[in-house]
Amino acid sequence: MALLFASPDDDPVAWTQALKRRLPDLEVRVFPELGDPRDIEAALVWLPPSGLLASLPNLKAIFSLGAGVDRLLEDPTLPPNVPICRMVDPALTRSMAEFVLLHVLRYHRDLDVFEAQQRRAEWRLHLPKPPEATVVGIMGLGELGGAAARLLVAHGFTVKGWSRSRKEIPGVASFAGVHELDAFLHDLAVLVCLLPLTAATRGILNRALFAKLPRGARLVNLARGAHLVEADLIEALASGQLAHATLDVFATEPLPADHPFWRHPKITVTPHAAAYSAPESGAQVVCENLHRLRSGEPLLHRVDRARGY
Secondary structure (H helix, E strand, C coil): CEEECCCCCHHHHHHHHHHHCCCCEEEEECCCCCCHHHHEEEEEEEECCCHHHHHCCCCEEEECCCCHHHHHCCCCCCCCCCEEEEECCHHHHHHHHHHHHHHHHHHHHCCCHHHHHHHCCCCCCCCCCCCHHHHEEEEEECHHHHHHHHHHHCCCEEEEEEEEECCCCCEEEEEEHHHHHHHHHHHCCCECCCCCCCCCCCCCCCCHHCCCCCEEEEECCCHHHHEEEEHHHHHHHCCEEEEHHHHHHCCCCCCCCCCHHHHCCCEECCCCCCCCCCCHHHHHHHHHHHHHHCCCCCCCCCCCCCCCC
16 A cells, blocks of 8 residues: 655655555655556545545545644645545644633733733733632533533533533533533633534634624634634724734734734734644554554544545
Protein backbone atom coordinates (compact mmCIF):
# COMPACT_ATOMS: atom_id res chain seq x y z
CA MET A 1 0.00 0.00 0.00
CA ALA A 2 1.21 3.51 -0.87
CA LEU A 3 0.08 6.58 1.07
CA LEU A 4 0.34 10.13 -0.28
CA PHE A 5 1.27 12.86 2.21
CA ALA A 6 0.36 16.42 1.19
CA SER A 7 0.42 19.47 3.48
CA PRO A 8 1.82 22.99 3.17
CA ASP A 9 2.29 23.22 6.96
CA ASP A 10 3.16 19.82 8.43
CA ASP A 11 6.64 18.25 8.47
CA PRO A 12 6.71 15.40 5.91
CA VAL A 13 9.91 13.89 7.33
CA ALA A 14 8.57 13.66 10.87
CA TRP A 15 5.27 12.21 9.67
CA THR A 16 6.94 9.70 7.36
CA GLN A 17 9.20 8.48 10.15
CA ALA A 18 6.32 8.20 12.63
CA LEU A 19 4.16 6.28 10.16
CA LYS A 20 6.92 3.86 9.13
CA ARG A 21 7.84 3.11 12.74
CA ARG A 22 4.36 1.64 13.07
CA LEU A 23 3.98 0.24 9.55
CA PRO A 24 7.47 -0.52 8.18
CA ASP A 25 6.08 -1.84 4.90
CA LEU A 26 4.07 1.33 4.21
CA GLU A 27 5.31 3.32 1.23
CA VAL A 28 4.93 7.06 1.90
CA ARG A 29 5.06 9.43 -1.05
CA VAL A 30 5.31 13.15 -0.36
CA PHE A 31 3.55 15.55 -2.73
CA PRO A 32 4.45 16.67 -5.37
CA GLU A 33 6.28 13.35 -5.96
CA LEU A 34 3.45 10.97 -6.86
CA GLY A 35 5.21 8.21 -8.77
CA ASP A 36 2.56 6.07 -10.41
CA PRO A 37 -0.75 7.50 -9.10
CA ARG A 38 -2.37 4.09 -9.50
CA ASP A 39 -0.32 2.76 -6.56
CA ILE A 40 -1.76 5.24 -4.06
CA GLU A 41 -4.61 3.82 -1.97
CA ALA A 42 -4.69 6.35 0.91
CA ALA A 43 -3.96 10.06 1.29
CA LEU A 44 -3.02 11.98 4.45
CA VAL A 45 -3.64 15.64 3.67
CA TRP A 46 -4.12 19.20 4.83
CA LEU A 47 -5.23 21.80 2.26
CA PRO A 48 -4.36 19.64 -0.77
CA PRO A 49 -4.50 21.33 -4.19
CA SER A 50 -7.86 21.06 -5.89
CA GLY A 51 -7.91 18.07 -8.20
CA LEU A 52 -5.05 16.22 -6.51
CA LEU A 53 -7.21 13.58 -4.83
CA ALA A 54 -9.31 13.14 -7.97
CA SER A 55 -6.13 12.26 -9.87
CA LEU A 56 -5.61 9.09 -7.79
CA PRO A 57 -7.68 6.38 -9.52
CA ASN A 58 -7.33 3.72 -6.81
CA LEU A 59 -7.78 5.96 -3.77
CA LYS A 60 -9.69 4.14 -1.02
CA ALA A 61 -9.48 6.55 1.94
CA ILE A 62 -8.71 10.20 2.69
CA PHE A 63 -7.30 11.03 6.13
CA SER A 64 -7.38 14.68 7.21
CA LEU A 65 -4.42 16.06 9.15
CA GLY A 66 -6.84 18.48 10.81
CA ALA A 67 -9.95 18.11 12.92
CA GLY A 68 -11.99 20.13 10.41
CA VAL A 69 -12.71 18.89 6.90
CA ASP A 70 -14.64 21.84 5.45
CA ARG A 71 -11.84 22.82 3.08
CA LEU A 72 -11.70 19.26 1.75
CA LEU A 73 -15.44 19.20 1.19
CA GLU A 74 -15.29 22.50 -0.73
CA ASP A 75 -13.17 20.88 -3.47
CA PRO A 76 -15.59 20.33 -6.40
CA THR A 77 -13.34 17.55 -7.74
CA LEU A 78 -13.33 15.56 -4.48
CA PRO A 79 -13.98 11.87 -5.29
CA PRO A 80 -17.60 11.35 -4.21
CA ASN A 81 -17.42 7.80 -2.90
CA VAL A 82 -14.09 7.80 -1.07
CA PRO A 83 -14.47 7.84 2.75
CA ILE A 84 -12.97 10.81 4.61
CA CYS A 85 -11.71 10.52 8.19
CA ARG A 86 -11.08 13.53 10.40
CA MET A 87 -8.09 13.65 12.72
CA VAL A 88 -8.79 12.80 16.35
CA ASP A 89 -5.35 13.15 17.90
CA PRO A 90 -4.83 13.40 21.68
CA ALA A 91 -2.06 15.96 21.18
CA LEU A 92 -4.25 18.15 18.98
CA THR A 93 -7.12 17.91 21.44
CA ARG A 94 -4.89 18.74 24.41
CA SER A 95 -3.27 21.73 22.71
CA MET A 96 -6.66 23.15 21.67
CA ALA A 97 -8.00 22.81 25.21
CA GLU A 98 -4.87 24.56 26.52
CA PHE A 99 -5.33 27.39 24.03
CA VAL A 100 -8.94 27.87 25.11
CA LEU A 101 -7.93 27.88 28.78
CA LEU A 102 -5.14 30.37 28.05
CA HIS A 103 -7.48 32.94 26.53
CA VAL A 104 -10.27 32.40 29.02
CA LEU A 105 -7.76 32.99 31.83
CA ARG A 106 -6.47 36.05 29.99
CA TYR A 107 -9.94 37.56 29.93
CA HIS A 108 -10.83 36.34 33.42
CA ARG A 109 -7.78 38.18 34.78
CA ASP A 110 -8.52 41.31 32.68
CA LEU A 111 -5.25 41.19 30.75
CA ASP A 112 -6.91 42.81 27.73
CA VAL A 113 -7.93 45.67 30.02
CA PHE A 114 -4.40 45.98 31.43
CA GLU A 115 -2.94 46.00 27.90
CA ALA A 116 -5.23 48.91 26.99
CA GLN A 117 -4.22 50.69 30.18
CA GLN A 118 -0.56 50.20 29.34
CA ARG A 119 -1.03 52.00 26.02
CA ARG A 120 -2.43 54.94 28.02
CA ALA A 121 0.26 54.71 30.76
CA GLU A 122 -2.63 54.22 33.19
CA TRP A 123 -1.96 52.46 36.53
CA ARG A 124 -5.28 51.04 37.71
CA LEU A 125 -5.86 47.85 39.67
CA HIS A 126 -8.69 45.42 38.88
CA LEU A 127 -9.01 42.89 41.67
CA PRO A 128 -9.23 39.26 40.50
CA LYS A 129 -12.60 37.49 40.63
CA PRO A 130 -13.18 33.88 41.65
CA PRO A 131 -13.30 31.63 38.57
CA GLU A 132 -16.90 30.59 39.16
CA ALA A 133 -17.90 34.24 38.63
CA THR A 134 -16.81 33.99 34.97
CA VAL A 135 -19.36 32.20 32.80
CA VAL A 136 -17.78 30.66 29.70
CA GLY A 137 -19.80 29.36 26.78
CA ILE A 138 -18.40 26.80 24.32
CA MET A 139 -20.13 26.59 20.95
CA GLY A 140 -19.47 23.05 19.73
CA LEU A 141 -19.08 20.17 22.19
CA GLY A 142 -17.38 17.64 19.96
CA GLU A 143 -13.92 16.19 20.57
CA LEU A 144 -12.23 19.60 20.89
CA GLY A 145 -15.02 21.56 22.53
CA GLY A 146 -15.73 18.81 25.02
CA ALA A 147 -12.08 18.64 26.08
CA ALA A 148 -11.92 22.43 26.44
CA ALA A 149 -15.10 22.45 28.52
CA ARG A 150 -13.76 19.76 30.88
CA LEU A 151 -10.49 21.66 31.37
CA LEU A 152 -12.36 24.88 32.15
CA VAL A 153 -14.54 23.05 34.69
CA ALA A 154 -11.40 21.66 36.32
CA HIS A 155 -10.16 25.24 36.77
CA GLY A 156 -13.38 26.26 38.49
CA PHE A 157 -15.11 28.23 35.76
CA THR A 158 -18.86 28.18 35.25
CA VAL A 159 -19.18 26.44 31.88
CA LYS A 160 -22.05 26.18 29.40
CA GLY A 161 -22.05 24.36 26.09
CA TRP A 162 -24.17 24.63 22.94
CA SER A 163 -24.28 22.07 20.16
CA ARG A 164 -26.56 20.47 17.58
CA SER A 165 -27.53 17.72 20.01
CA ARG A 166 -27.41 17.67 23.80
CA LYS A 167 -24.21 16.42 25.42
CA GLU A 168 -23.60 15.01 28.89
CA ILE A 169 -20.37 16.45 30.33
CA PRO A 170 -19.99 16.65 34.12
CA GLY A 171 -20.11 20.23 35.33
CA VAL A 172 -21.23 21.64 31.96
CA ALA A 173 -24.73 23.01 31.40
CA SER A 174 -25.73 21.67 27.98
CA PHE A 175 -27.91 23.55 25.50
CA ALA A 176 -28.95 22.18 22.13
CA GLY A 177 -30.52 23.49 18.95
CA VAL A 178 -31.57 26.90 17.71
CA HIS A 179 -34.42 27.20 20.22
CA GLU A 180 -31.96 27.06 23.17
CA LEU A 181 -29.35 29.43 21.74
CA ASP A 182 -30.67 32.56 23.48
CA ALA A 183 -30.66 30.84 26.89
CA PHE A 184 -27.09 29.71 26.26
CA LEU A 185 -25.88 33.22 25.37
CA HIS A 186 -27.63 35.50 27.83
CA ASP A 187 -25.10 35.49 30.73
CA LEU A 188 -21.76 34.67 29.10
CA ALA A 189 -18.61 36.61 29.97
CA VAL A 190 -16.58 34.75 27.30
CA LEU A 191 -17.92 33.03 24.18
CA VAL A 192 -15.66 30.42 22.54
CA CYS A 193 -16.49 29.11 19.06
CA LEU A 194 -15.33 25.57 18.24
CA LEU A 195 -18.15 24.65 15.88
CA PRO A 196 -17.65 22.68 12.68
CA LEU A 197 -18.24 24.82 9.61
CA THR A 198 -21.49 23.81 7.93
CA ALA A 199 -24.24 25.56 6.00
CA ALA A 200 -26.05 26.04 9.33
CA THR A 201 -23.08 27.56 11.19
CA ARG A 202 -21.56 29.74 8.46
CA GLY A 203 -21.84 33.38 9.59
CA ILE A 204 -23.29 32.42 12.98
CA LEU A 205 -21.06 34.95 14.80
CA ASN A 206 -23.02 37.97 13.64
CA ARG A 207 -24.77 41.13 14.78
CA ALA A 208 -27.88 39.30 15.96
CA LEU A 209 -25.90 36.84 18.07
CA PHE A 210 -23.67 39.54 19.57
CA ALA A 211 -26.77 41.48 20.64
CA LYS A 212 -27.89 38.51 22.76
CA LEU A 213 -24.67 38.50 24.80
CA PRO A 214 -24.25 40.66 27.91
CA ARG A 215 -22.72 44.02 27.08
CA GLY A 216 -18.93 43.82 27.39
CA ALA A 217 -18.60 40.09 26.65
CA ARG A 218 -15.47 38.75 24.97
CA LEU A 219 -15.23 36.48 21.91
CA VAL A 220 -12.73 33.74 21.10
CA ASN A 221 -13.02 32.18 17.60
CA LEU A 222 -10.82 29.12 17.09
CA ALA A 223 -13.06 27.28 14.61
CA ARG A 224 -13.20 28.78 11.10
CA GLY A 225 -13.04 32.31 9.78
CA ALA A 226 -16.30 31.82 7.87
CA HIS A 227 -18.19 31.52 11.16
CA LEU A 228 -17.62 35.25 11.70
CA VAL A 229 -19.23 38.20 9.95
CA GLU A 230 -16.25 40.52 10.14
CA ALA A 231 -18.10 43.81 9.71
CA ASP A 232 -20.50 42.87 12.52
CA LEU A 233 -17.56 42.22 14.86
CA ILE A 234 -16.02 45.62 14.11
CA GLU A 235 -19.40 47.23 14.79
CA ALA A 236 -19.90 45.33 18.07
CA LEU A 237 -16.44 46.32 19.31
CA ALA A 238 -16.99 49.97 18.36
CA SER A 239 -20.31 50.11 20.23
CA GLY A 240 -18.94 48.35 23.32
CA GLN A 241 -21.34 45.43 22.96
CA LEU A 242 -18.19 43.30 22.80
CA ALA A 243 -15.17 44.37 24.83
CA HIS A 244 -12.53 42.34 22.99
CA ALA A 245 -12.03 39.46 20.55
CA THR A 246 -9.33 36.83 20.05
CA LEU A 247 -9.24 35.42 16.51
CA ASP A 248 -7.11 32.49 15.36
CA VAL A 249 -8.96 31.80 12.09
CA PHE A 250 -9.93 34.06 9.21
CA ALA A 251 -11.94 34.12 6.00
CA THR A 252 -8.69 34.67 4.08
CA GLU A 253 -5.51 33.02 5.33
CA PRO A 254 -2.85 34.25 5.66
CA LEU A 255 -4.62 37.36 6.91
CA PRO A 256 -3.78 40.16 4.42
CA ALA A 257 -1.30 42.72 5.75
CA ASP A 258 -3.75 45.58 5.18
CA HIS A 259 -6.62 43.91 7.04
CA PRO A 260 -8.01 46.11 9.85
CA PHE A 261 -7.88 43.24 12.36
CA TRP A 262 -4.07 43.49 12.54
CA ARG A 263 -4.12 46.95 14.08
CA HIS A 264 -7.45 46.95 15.90
CA PRO A 265 -6.86 47.79 19.60
CA LYS A 266 -9.57 45.38 20.73
CA ILE A 267 -8.59 42.35 18.65
CA THR A 268 -5.85 39.79 19.30
CA VAL A 269 -4.70 37.98 16.14
CA THR A 270 -2.92 34.62 16.10
CA PRO A 271 -1.96 32.84 12.82
CA HIS A 272 -4.19 29.72 12.96
CA ALA A 273 -1.87 28.46 15.69
CA ALA A 274 -4.26 27.04 18.30
CA ALA A 275 -3.72 23.33 17.65
CA TYR A 276 -2.03 20.96 15.22
CA SER A 277 -1.67 17.21 15.01
CA ALA A 278 1.58 15.77 16.38
CA PRO A 279 3.27 13.13 14.20
CA GLU A 280 3.84 10.61 17.01
CA SER A 281 0.29 10.51 18.37
CA GLY A 282 -1.40 11.34 15.07
CA ALA A 283 0.41 8.53 13.26
CA GLN A 284 -1.07 6.05 15.71
CA VAL A 285 -4.57 7.11 14.63
CA VAL A 286 -3.70 6.97 10.92
CA CYS A 287 -2.04 3.55 11.17
CA GLU A 288 -5.03 2.11 13.01
CA ASN A 289 -7.21 3.23 10.12
CA LEU A 290 -4.74 1.80 7.58
CA HIS A 291 -4.99 -1.56 9.37
CA ARG A 292 -8.77 -1.27 9.15
CA LEU A 293 -8.61 -0.33 5.48
CA ARG A 294 -6.50 -3.41 4.72
CA SER A 295 -8.80 -5.74 6.67
CA GLY A 296 -12.08 -4.25 5.49
CA GLU A 297 -13.14 -3.06 8.96
CA PRO A 298 -15.10 0.20 9.48
CA LEU A 299 -12.84 3.25 9.58
CA LEU A 300 -12.58 5.39 12.71
CA HIS A 301 -13.76 9.02 12.80
CA ARG A 302 -15.43 8.81 9.40
CA VAL A 303 -16.99 12.06 8.21
CA ASP A 304 -20.68 12.31 7.38
CA ARG A 305 -20.48 14.37 4.18
CA ALA A 306 -24.11 15.45 4.47
CA ARG A 307 -23.51 16.94 7.93
CA GLY A 308 -20.06 18.30 7.07
CA TYR A 309 -18.17 16.68 9.97
